[in-house]
Amino acid sequence: MKVKPIKTEADYNAALKNIEQLWDASYGSPEGDKLDVLVTLVDVYENEHYPIQPPDPIDAILHYMESHGLTEHDLEPYIGSCFCVSEILNRQRTLSLEMIRKLHKGLGISADILIQPYALQTAS
Secondary structure, eight states, X not given: OOOOOOOSHHHHHHHHHHHHHHTTOOTTSHHHHHHHHHHHHHHHHHHHHSOOXXXXXXXXXXXXXXXXXXXXXXXXXXXXXXXXXXXXXXXXXXXXXXXXXXXXXHHOOOHHHHTSOOOOOOOO
16 A cells, blocks of 8 residues: 655646545455545545635524524524514624623524624725
């Protein structure tokens, strides 16, 4: 098994091709072991060169609403009046600390995501 560190984009692309060729290798076989090592190396390279940023708070709330079939009305216990929910979702108002706490406790949306700063829409 000859495996080398992934240092360049060319090394990365070669590793991806090698992974594709080894994808059906049996667990515990020499090919399976090579696949395991390559996947680990690619994961480290991707985390360093292609980090995935957390979603902004409003995108996270909208995704949660969509995936759980919620409406703006369903957010009122966590954010406040329908008008306030609308302002938040339309990026006209920022989430308060109390809203963040309620959304985290009530819906389980990560507080680490909710506390991130996000841009507000400017009035036109």
